[in-house]
Amino acid sequence: MQAKGFHTTLSTNIPLHARHEYAACNLFVLHELPADIIVDSFELNDHGFRFQFVGNTNLELPTSRIANESGWLLVAIKQEADLVVVDVPLHVRYGVPHEGHNPRHIIQLLPPICFWACPSSYKSLHGTLPSQSPEFRLLNSFVQFEILQHTTSSPLSFDIPVGNICHTLYIELCTVTMTLLAFAYIVQHCWTISKTLYSAHLKMQ
Amino acid sequence: MQPNTSATWQGRIPCFEKLLVISAVLRVVLILYSEWHDAHSIVKYTDIDYRVFSDAARFILYPKLQGNTAKGPLAPLFFTVGDPYARETYRYTPLLAILLLPNEWLHPSFGKYLFAACDLINGALIYQILMLHILPHTKSLAPDVSAENSKRFMRAYATLLAATHLLNPLVFTISTRGSSEAILCTFVLLTLFYALERRHNAAAVMLGLSAHWKIYPIIYGVSCVSVITLQHVDGEGWDFAYLRRLVGRQALCFALLSGGTFIILGAVCYAMWGYPFLYEAYLYHTDRRDHRHNFSPYFYLIYLTYSSSGSTSADLPIWRQLLRSPFTSLIPQLTLSLGTGLILGRLSADLPFVWFVQTFTFVLFNRVCTSQYFIWYTLFIPLLVPRITISWKKWVMCGVVWMGTQALWLAEAYKLEFLGDDVFFGLWVRSLIYVAGHAWVLGVIMSGYTPFVSCNQHTQAPE
Numbered sequence: 161m162q163a164k165g166f167h168t169t170l171s172t173n174i175p176l177h178a179r180h181e182y183a184a185c186n187l188f189v190l191h192e193l194p195a196d197i198i199v200d201s202f203e204l205n206d207h208g209f210r211f212q213f214v215g216n217t218n219l220e221l222p223t224s225r226i227a228n229e230s231g232w233l234l235v236a237i238k239q240e241a242d243l244v245v246v247d248v249p250l251h252v253r254y255g256v257p258h259e260g261h262n263p264r265h266i267i268q269l270l271p272p273i274c275f276w277a278c279p280s281s282y283k284s285l286h287g288t289l290p291s292q293s294p295e296f297r298l299l300n301s302f303v304q305f306e307i308l309q310h311t312t313s314s315p316l317s318f319d320i321p322v323g324n325i326c327h328t329l330y331i332e333l334c335t336v337t338m339t340l341l342a343f344a345y346i347v348q349h350c351w352t353i354s355k356t357l358y359s360a361h362l363k364m365q
Numbered sequence: 366m367q368p369n370t371s372a373t374w375q376g377r378i379p380c381f382e383k384l385l386v387i388s389a390v391l392r393v394v395l396i397l398y399s400e401w402h403d404a405h406s407i408v409k410y411t412d413i414d415y416r417v418f419s420d421a422a423r424f425i426l427y428p429k430l431q432g433n434t435a436k437g438p439l440a441p442l443f444f445t446v447g448d449p450y451a452r453e454t455y456r457y458t459p460l461l462a463i464l465l466l467p468n469e470w471l472h473p474s475f476g477k478y479l480f481a482a483c484d485l486i487n488g489a490l491i492y493q494i495l496m497l498h499i500l501p502h503t504k505s506l507a508p509d510v511s512a513e514n515s516k517r518f519m520r521a522y523a524t525l526l527a528a529t530h531l532l533n534p535l536v537f538t539i540s541t542r543g544s545s546e547a548i549l550c551t552f553v554l555l556t557l558f559y560a561l562e563r564r565h566n567a568a569a570v571m572l573g574l575s576a577h578w579k580i581y582p583i584i585y586g587v588s589c590v591s592v593i594t595l596q597h598v599d600g601e602g603w604d605f606a607y608l609r610r611l612v613g614r615q616a617l618c619f620a621l622l623s624g625g626t627f628i629i630l631g632a633v634c635y636a637m638w639g640y641p642f643l644y645e646a647y648l649y650h651t652d653r654r655d656h657r658h659n660f661s662p663y664f665y666l667i668y669l670t671y672s673s674s675g676s677t678s679a680d681l682p683i684w685r686q687l688l689r690s691p692f693t694s695l696i697p698q699l700t701l702s703l704g705t706g707l708i709l710g711r712l713s714a715d716l717p718f719v720w721f722v723q724t725f726t727f728v729l730f731n732r733v734c735t736s737q738y739f740i741w742y743t744l745f746i747p748l749l750v751p752r753i754t755i756s757w758k759k760w761v762m763c764g765v766v767w768m769g770t771q772a773l774w775l776a777e778a779y780k781l782e783f784l785g786d787d788v789f790f791g792l793w794v795r796s797l798i799y800v801a802g803h804a805w806v807l808g809v810i811m812s813g814y815t816p817f818v819s820c821n822q823h824t825q826a827p828e
Contacts, residue, residue, distance in 0.1 A: 164785030169407070202416055202453075219454065222656050224672035249407075254656060257669050262787045321787035328669045331793060332688040335662045338797045339730065342804035343697035346726060349811040350701070354708045360816035361595070361711045 163315035185278035257323035277302035375521035392481035395541035415543025421449035421462035439636035450641035483547035526747035573626025588710030662796035698730035714817035717748035755813035770802035
């Protein structure tokens with residue numbers, strides 16, 4: 161499923177089979193997000209998430225001005241039901257402008273990794289997190305992981321429009337022209353009203 | 366456009382106190398609604414800026430949060446004060462975060478109630494300015510009204526005009542959503558009030574405070590100094606006597622007092638919070654590049670050229686570098702916002718009009734423009750109406766063009782932001798239409814302005 165627009169909610173469904181077997185463990189979902197995606201930590205706080213984000217936290221830069229490195233979002237989840245749904249609000253940076261007719265940019269999202277994180281005293285588990293993922297403070301007290309299968313998430317990609325570089329000269333000329341025309345129009349009115357105010361002031365004197 | 370002088374319509378207007386109560390109740394209801402709405406909806410009623418202010422206030426109160434202690438050279442050693450600039454995108458004076466500390470102690474909506482209270486104060490100031498300085502000098506526009514009924518007419522008219530601000534959806538939505546513009550409007554209106562009262566020292570202090578809050582009110586200083594200068598100059602205006610008075614005692618006193626207030630407030634904040642205050646509150650705004658869509662047509666140019674600024678831009682021919690230069694908008698902006706203050710600022714009675722023109726041109730030519738900026742000049746409209754002599758049809762046209770160009774732009778922006786349609790070019794075209802439309806509206810209002818002296822001349826009935 162593809163999201164349109166610059167804002168969406170990444171929804172992950174996590175069926176928890178035999179969750180009672182993991183009573184001593186914590187449930188997490190790990191998202192690897194492309195550099196194009198913005199995670200607003202303050203917004204996640206408002207949603208009541210317990211989370212940790214490692215990545216570019218500048219909310220205001222376009223894609224062209226940030227390093228092409230993934231961001232990692234780890235969300236702790238309460239395992240209160242047999243099916244848990246995690247909704248994470250995501251936003252998209254403006255992409256690098258392209259040439260061509262109606263240029264667009266597709267951003268693929270990797271499926272999230274849902275896993276149990278268990279203490280060392282727990283039975284032996286064999287799951288591992290991606291090697292390129294950073295170290296998370298939230299996982300400090302956990303050493304064993306069990307990756308959950310059969311989780312689904314949507315959307316799987318973003319489809320956004322980008323600026324058209326072919327327009328640049330036209331945009332430059334017309335923007336400046338309109339600015340100067342508006343300037344000239346207002347100057348002309350200023351000149352007229354200033355003469356009126358000036359004669360009024362003289363009469364008063 | 367002047368109201369009918371008959372007693373009928375006056376009887377239908379409630380007294381100003383009643384209007385204040387109605388406005389207050391409206392705002393309280395909206396704030397309570399905002400709390401319910403935000404708790405039950407993904408799309409929030411509250412402005413994102415309110416979260417920013419509230420977080421900054423929390424950071425001041427709890428300096429141990431994320432290690433955010435104040436970084437100023439004179440930050441207290443015996444107790445720690447938090448750094449509001451640890452909150453990303455907090456680009457305001459720290460005094461705003463301090464004002465909102467009760468968000469943490471009392472209630473999260475305290476700030477909204479504060480902004481709503483400022484709205485009511487602004488309405489009261491508009492009413493007072495109309496009653497004391499504007500309507501008494503335009504009562505001649507109702508020559509058939511007896512002196513006894515004149516005061517009733519003025520009260521009713523002033524209440525009606527104040528209501529256009531207090532019951533303006535743009536105004537009460539902005540404050541109840543948690544935007545802090547109402548506080549700045551209070552400072553600006555107080556500056557204007559004192560200037561009209563010719564209490565220049567008080568006006569200077571308030572101007573310094575306003576400029577500390579947000580930098581743009583500095584432009585009003587030009588018209589204030591011009592008015593002060595011309596009060597003591599006889600003659601044609603910009604001659605040697607004028608120039609001598611421009612650097613005379615009174616004008617200098619005003620400039621030093623307002624500049625001094627601005628510097629002292631800035632120095633105190635810098636001493637406590639250091640360079641982050643200086644950068645976020647002021648320096649950031651001098652070079653900000655808002656590439657995401659906003660009313661200004663420069664958004665698209667900034668977006669297309671964002672990654673090609675600097676060395677690659679230097680490869681372009683000179684004329685294209687000039688086209689991309691920020692001076693293409695800055696020079697018209699400063700020329701008009703400062704120049705109109707100098708040229709039109711002749712009498713203190715004309716200050717509401719002059720400040721309106723200065724602010725309108727500042728907003729119109731700014732390289733970023735959002736809806737909140739409009740309140741900076743719509744604030745003055747109730748004060749101008751008694752002196753604008755245009756037909757009601759032209760008023761309606763102005764309203765239609767002013768709102769219609771925004772609606773046209775917003776419709777396209779929605780398609781881009783939420784539907785992902787490729788409408789960058791169309792949105793930019795609508796930005797150009799916004800500039801043209803708003804320039805036209807300003808031209809119409811300027812053409813219809815009747816100066817103070819001309820109004821008084823109407824009192825002399827022909828013999």
